[in-house]
Amino acid sequence: MKHFAVATFIVVVVTVAGAVLLDSADLLPPLASVQGVTIDWLFDVHLKLIAFLFALVVVFMLYCIVVFRGKPGDLSDGKHIHGNTRLEITWTVVPLIIVAIMGYIGVVTLRDVTASSPDEMVVEVTSAQWSWRFDYPEQGLTSTELVLPVNQPVRFEITSTDVIHNLWVPEFRVKQDAVPGAVNLLRVTPTVVGNYKVRCAELCGMRHSQMLADVRVLERAEFDSWVGAEIARLADLDTPEARGEQLYQAQGCIGCHSLDGTIVVGPTWLNLYGRQEQLDDGTSVIADEDYIRNSILYPADQIVEGFQNLMPGNYGEILSENDIDDLIAYIKTIKD
Numbered sequence: 063m064k065h066f067a068v069a070t071f072i073v074v075v076v077t078v079a080g081a082v083l084l085d086s087a088d089l090l091p092p093l094a095s096v097q098g099v100t101i102d103w104l105f106d107v108h109l110k111l112i113a114f115l116f117a118l119v120v121v122f123m124l125y126c127i128v129v130f131r132g133k134p135g136d137l138s139d140g141k142h143i144h145g146n147t148r149l150e151i152t153w154t155v156v157p158l159i160i161v162a163i164m165g166y167i168g169v170v171t172l173r174d175v176t177a178s179s180p181d182e183m184v185v186e187v188t189s190a191q192w193s194w195r196f197d198y199p200e201q202g203l204t205s206t207e208l209v210l211p212v213n214q215p216v217r218f219e220i221t222s223t224d225v226i227h228n229l230w231v232p233e234f235r236v237k238q239d240a241v242p243g244a245v246n247l248l249r250v251t252p253t254v255v256g257n258y259k260v261r262c263a264e265l266c267g268m269r270h271s272q273m274l275a276d277v278r279v280l281e282r283a284e285f286d287s288w289v290g291a292e293i294a295r296l297a298d299l300d301t302p303e304a305r306g307e308q309l310y311q312a313q314g315c316i317g318c319h320s321l322d323g324t325i326v327v328g329p330t331w332l333n334l335y336g337r338q339e340q341l342d343d344g345t346s347v348i349a350d351e352d353y354i355r356n357s358i359l360y361p362a363d364q365i366v367e368g369f370q371n372l373m374p375g376n377y378g379e380i381l382s383e384n385d386i387d388d389l390i391a392y393i394k395t396i397k398d
């Protein structure tokens with residue numbers, strides 16, 4: 063009984079020390095959403111439980127190894143113990159209760175962070191290798207930057223055009239898969255004005271780690287003026303070249319094609335128009351309008367030498383004839 067009391071005392075001390083240590087580790091960036099409050103509380107409960115379980119296992123193990131070690135020269139057998147019903151019931155029932163409580167807490171937390179509110183603003187999120195696009199149906203605009211008013215509940219409707227991605231802003235804590243052919247919901251109410259980053263939290267290929275988007279949480283008035291300015295800017299795109307540039311960003315060409323000569327995933331668009339292009343079948347072509355249009359509609363047809371067939375094949379369904387003309391007009395302007 064004395065051993066048990068001493069070991070229990072050490073378990074308590076190690077639990078407290080472990081909990082303090084884990085708490086000071088600062089594992090998460092600053093919190094910036096309503097949902098995150100619940101998540102951080104849950105994290106805290108888990109970390110304390112982890113500290114306790116660690117102490118329970120390690121302290122009893124080390125205590126036994128040190129205190130009950132065999133004397134040198136003592137080769138006799140240990141005492142034979144056949145079961146201990148009380149102990150066995152305890153170590154079955156106690157974990158059962160703990161797991162049931164954690165399960166209950168998990169369900170309640172999930173219910174809280176996914177709860178809808180009546181005044182939600184909708185943002186449709188389209189992810190693709192390797193870019194994000196945010197459509198604001200109520201405001202009637204499209205952006206490659208995620209701009210949100212502070213303290214406004216937001217319902218993200220998330221999808222993907224190719225593989226599975228995952229929308230995650232670490233400061234908001236919550237995240238959600240973006241699945242092709244499905245629309246998944248995520249609810250966030252940002253609480254702190256500031257700049258953050260969207261990260262993709264699902265391994266999605268070569269540029270996964272660079273699949274970022276800027277997030278700006280603004281005061282309501284500033285958000286409204288951003289909406290006004292964006293609508294005016296988009297309405298002002300009255301030349302094919304300007305619309306092409308907008309498409310280059312919004313349709314995610316930017317994720318694979320640079321404008322400055324660097325090779326990202328696909329060939330750079332710098333000096334593309336009129337360039338003599340080597341293809342991987344040994345032939346070469348002049349990059350004229352027909353070639354560029356064909357490259358957008360049927361990327362697998364003519365593969366540029368040194369590159370893989372990685373360009374999405376479905377732009378023919380996404381882009382209109384006019385969109386493609388605008389893109390070609392824009393590509394023509396990119397030369398040094």
Ligand SMILES: [Cu+2]
Nearest residue numbers: 227262266273
């Ligand atoms: Cu991704």
